[in-house]
Amino acid sequence: MTAARSIVALSRNVYWFFCAFQASKALHTSMLWSVLRAPMAFFNATPLGRITARFSVDVNVVDVELPDQMNDVIMAGAAVS
Numbered sequence: 001m002t003a004a005r006s007i008v009a010l011s012r013n014v015y016w017f018f019c020a021f022q023a024s025k026a027l028h029t030s031m032l033w034s035v036l037r038a039p040m041a042f043f044n045a046t047p048l049g050r051i052t053a054r055f056s057v058d059v060n061v062v063d064v065e066l067p068d069q070m071n072d073v074i075m076a077g078a079a080v081s
Contacts, residue, residue: 016067024062031055 035042035051 012071016071020063020067023066024059027062028055028059031058 031054
């Protein structure tokens, strides 16, 4: 029984890792293309540090916080039923 739980937990973690990786990749690509296509006035008005901070915060949320939140939702749903 313990081995089965370990296998299920490992497969769940691997699945969430790949889902989070794909979501982070899609978000980063979308943000990058938006910034690269921005007019020059955007770069004159927005400091480079603010752009970099926006990228790092959003990617951190998708990489770190979203998988934990989804895991909590699934575990709460499993506990209810």
